[in-house]
Amino acid sequence: MKIAVVGKGGSGKTTTSAILARTLARSGRSVVALDCDSNPNLGLSLGIGMDATEALVSLRDAVGDEVEHARTWDEIVLRFGADAPDGVRLAMVSKIEDPDLGCP
Amino acid sequence: MRVAFIGKGGAGKSVIVGTFCRLLARSDHSPVVAIDSDTMPGLAYSLGVPSTETMLDPDIVEEVGEEDDRTWVLREGLDPAGVVERYAVEGPDGVRLLQLGKLRGHARAIGPSFRAFRILVQRLPETGWHLVGDLPGGTRQPFSGWAGFADLVVVVAEATPSSMLAARRLARLAGTRHGPGEDRMVAIANKVDDAADGDRLQQFCGLRVIGTVPADPSVRAAERSGVALLDASPDSPAVEAVTSLLHTITAEAP
Numbered sequence: 001m002k003i004a005v006v007g008k009g010g011s012g013k014t015t016t017s018a019i020l021a022r023t024l025a026r027s028g029r030s031v032v033a034l035d036c037d038s039n040p041n042l043g044l045s046l047g048i049g050m051d052a053t054e055a056l057v058s059l060r061d062a063v064g065d066e067v068e069h070a071r072t073w074d075e076i077v078l079r080f081g082a083d084a085p086d087g088v089r090l091a092m093v094s095k096i097e098d099p100d101l102g103c104p
Numbered sequence: 105m106r107v108a109f110i111g112k113g114g115a116g117k118s119v120i121v122g123t124f125c126r127l128l129a130r131s132d133h134s135p136v137v138a139i140d141s142d143t144m145p146g147l148a149y150s151l152g153v154p155s156t157e158t159m160l161d162p163d164i165v166e167e168v169g170e171e172d173d174r175t176w177v178l179r180e181g182l183d184p185a186g187v188v189e190r191y192a193v194e195g196p197d198g199v200r201l202l203q204l205g206k207l208r209g210h211a212r213a214i215g216p217s218f219r220a221f222r223i224l225v226q227r228l229p230e231t232g233w234h235l236v237g238d239l240p241g242g243t244r245q246p247f248s249g250w251a252g253f254a255d256l257v258v259v260v261a262e263a264t265p266s267s268m269l270a271a272r273r274l275a276r277l278a279g280t281r282h283g284p285g286e287d288r289m290v291a292i293a294n295k296v297d298d299a300a301d302g303d304r305l306q307q308f309c310g311l312r313v314i315g316t317v318p319a320d321p322s323v324r325a326a327e328r329s330g331v332a333l334l335d336a337s338p339d340s341p342a343v344e345a346v347t348s349l350l351h352t353i354t355a356e357a358p
Contacts, residue, residue, distance in 0.1 A: 008113070009240065010112075010113045010114015011114070014266070038243055039112065039241070039243040039244075039270050041266040041269060041270070045266075054269070
């Protein structure tokens with residue numbers, strides 16, 4: 001099952017996602033919580049704390065430009081994700097470090 | 105005055121900006137342009153302007169210069185003030201709302217219109233206009249050139265971990281290539297219910313906190329009813345706080 005949570009800023013996407021992820025994990029499913037926000041806070045709502053949330057390496061950086069020896073999804077999530085309560089595995093897609101001009 | 109408000113989604117930027125723009129328009133005769141550059145726009149509600157469906161004609165800008173040094177400018181012969189008059193919607197107290205437009209279809213199709221918007225805002229006359237920007241939540245837009253028009257960039261944050269963390273990230277990104285620079289960025293604490301919230305925010309994010317707005321149920325009530333806070337509860341504590349914020353910012357960004 002793949003679920004995406006979307007909506008306007010401040011409407012509660014992150015809190016909803018975190019509760020969904022932990023509830024699904026408690027029911028015995030294997031869950032990856034994916035933070036796709038360029039201002040990633042899902043770690044806070046899952047309960048791993050601020051330092052661990054800030055320490056996450058984004059998958060985009062982890063994948064790099066290497067095509068030939070590209071890592072598999074499992075490898076990446078295992079290596080660059082973080083463990084959150086109830087057995088949820090948290091991974092972050094991107095984090096803004098040095099933005100380019102343009103895209104709104 | 106040229107000021108942009110940024111911060112985490114839900115921090116309360118739009119209500120503050122809408123109220124701020126109208127109070128500014130009442131206190132000064134120069135036209136106030138309220139800029140909503142969110143692809144999910146909401147500032148119209150906080151200003152009390154009927155919902156609009158504007159989208160800039162991409163042809164108002166053109167690319168000029170030599171091959172290695174090309175740059176986008178407003179099309180020759182166009183007057184930026186005239187373009188604003190054509191596309192902006194006039195609301196209460198004479199505030200003009202300029203809206204980026206809703207994200208419809210593929211980004212590639214509307215990209216040129218978004219670029220035109222960014223260039224137009226940058227080219228508006230330095231004097232005789234007040235520009236007040238309400239940028240989308242998060243860290244992406246303020247540092248991709250969209251806050252470039254502003255002399256002062258105000259981070260709106262609650263004293264919650266996620267909101268303060270966003271403020272600290274915004275503070276750290278201030279010095280990146282298209283960011284506003286650290287010295288042009290300040291913060292305000294919103295939805296404050298503890299007198300120490302402003303200090304906590306300042307200590308956490310490192311930005312100078314120039315004001316606080318209290319947690320005020322009339323803000324939620326106004327948002328729920330879709331009426332501008334200034335019309336729904338003109339004497340509320342939140343309006344009083346934005347009034348004093350206006351005085352502070354007028355002194356900071358003359």
